[in-house]
Every structure is written in structure tokens, then in C-alpha cells.
Amino acid sequence: TQLLEQSPQFLSIQEGENLTVYCNSSSVFSSLQWYRQEPGEGPVLLVTVVTGGEVKKLKRLTFQFGDARKDSSLHITAAQPGDTGLYLCAGVGSGGSNYKLTFGKGTLLTVNP
Amino acid sequence: KAGVTQTPRYLIKTRGQQVTLSCSPISGHRSVSWYQQTPGQGLQFLFEYFSETQRNKGNFPGRFSGRQFSNSRSEMNVSTLELGDSALYLCASSWTGGGYEQYFGPGTRLTVT
Numbered sequence: 001t002q003l004l005e006q007s008p009q010f011l012s013i014q015e016g017e018n019l020t021v022y023c024n025s026s027s028v029f030s031s032l033q034w035y036r037q038e039p040g041e042g043p044v045l046l047v048t049v050v051t052g053g054e055v056k057k058l059k060r061l062t063f064q065f066g067d068a069r070k071d072s073s074l075h076i077t078a079a080q081p082g083d084t085g086l087y088l089c090a091g092v093g094s095g096g097s098n099y100k101l102t103f104g105k106g107t108l109l110t111v112n113p
Numbered sequence: 114k115a116g117v118t119q120t121p122r123y124l125i126k127t128r129g130q131q132v133t134l135s136c137s138p139i140s141g142h143r144s145v146s147w148y149q150q151t152p153g154q155g156l157q158f159l160f161e162y163f164s165e166t167q168r169n170k171g172n173f174p175g176r177f178s179g180r181q182f183s184n185s186r187s188e189m190n191v192s193t194l195e196l197g198d199s200a201l202y203l204c205a206s207s208w209t210g211g212g213y214e215q216y217f218g219p220g221t222r223l224t225v226t
Contacts, residue, residue: 042203042217088156092213100169105155
């Protein structure tokens with residue numbers, strides 16, 4: 001069974017601060033996705049990283065896939081209240097298990113004005 | 114393009130009853146996956162359907178079942194409801210398959226009393 005652990009579980013910061021969220025596993029994934037979920041809504045895909053060591057930027061969000069494709073991080077620069085939400089990482093299994101995503105339990109981020 | 118729709122959005126049922134939830138994927142998407150989301154366990158994969166066939170299944174009891182119709186719409190059914198089935202049930206559609214970029218609906222909030 002492939003598991004993804006996210007840390008921290010909860011994060012409350014002030015507007016303008018930087019933060020990093022981590023997603024770790026002992027398993028190798030063929031790719032990894034990051035989602036953000038707001039209250040009352042389903043998760044929305046932010047980015048997919050595929051290649052080990054890959055770095056993708058989405059405005060103030062920077063996503064990195066570990067060299068061994070077992071871990072990933074999300075860094076937010078100068079956080080804003082609009083960044084508040086549940087951040088979920090999801091790994092796509094390699095080989096025969098590639099028909100489902102394995103989700104981490106998420107990091108609940110609150111950015112206070 | 115219309116997004117993924119789920120009906121109903123909210124549902125209250127009594128222990129022992131059964132429930133059917135519906136999901137309409139994005140037009141052209143042939144894969145539909147179902148997830149259960151709870152505060153304690155996070156997002157857990159239930160099953161994935163592709164072209165009317167169940168292609169993958171998570172670790173849930175047989176009380177949870179699903180099906181997909183020729184127009185890609187999907188339903189999931191939970192029989193003999195238990196209190197622990199209270200959760201947000203999310204449906205996600207994808208063009209190629211459940212392991213790839215998925216688009217989530219807003220979910221159905223099921224409360225079992």
C-alpha cells in the first residue's frame with residue numbers, strides 16, 4: 001500500500017509570510033499532483049510534477065518533485081488570505097496501480113490578514 | 114465547458130437505510146472516480162469506472178458499490194448505512210483514467226443519524 005504523509009497538518013500564518021508544505025512517501029510515484037480545496041468545494045488541481053527534480057512555479061507557488069520521485073514540496077511566497085485552504089498532495093502509482101490516486105491527509109493553511 | 118456535477122449536495126439518512134449518489138462528469142471524460150473524505154482519514158479512494166467497467170477498487174466493504182452508464186454518468190450506492198459512513202463523497206472525472214489529472218465535483222455531504 002502506497003502512503004503519502006503531509007506535514008504540517010495545520011498551519012496558521014500572517015499575510016506576507018512564506019511557508020513550505022511537505023509531502024513524503026517511502027514509495028515511488030510516476031507523478032505527483034497538488035490540489036487545493038476550499039470549504040464546501042471539491043479539490044482543484046494546481047499542478048502535476050512528473051520528472052524527478054522537477055520544479056514548477058505558479059505565480060507565488062513553487063512546487064518541487066524529489067529526485068527519487070518519493071517526495072514533494074510546495075512553497076508559498078508572501079502568502080495572502082486568498083491562499084487559505086486545504087492543500088492536498090496525491091501520488092499516481094507506477095506500474096499496475098496507475099489507475100488511482102493516493103492522497104495525503106492534507107495541510108490546512110490559514111492566512112490571517 | 115460545464116464542470117463535474119453531483120446530486121444531491123446534502124443528504125441525511127438513518128442508520129440501516131441505503132443511499133444512491135449521482136455524478137455527471139465533464140463532457141468527453143470517460144473515467145469517473147469516487148472518493149470518501151472524512152476529517153480523520155482524509156480522501157480515500159472508493160473505485161474508478163472507465164467505459165462502464167470498474168477498473169480499480171479501494172479497500173471499502175461490499176456495502177459500497179457503483180456503476181457507470183453509457184453516457185459516462187456514474188452512481189454510487191451505499192447499503193445498510195452506518196454512522197461511520199457520514200462523510201463528503203467526491204466524484205472526479207478524467208479524460209484518460211483515474212490516475213491522471215482529475216476534475217472534482219463539489220461533493221455530496223452525507224450525514225447518517
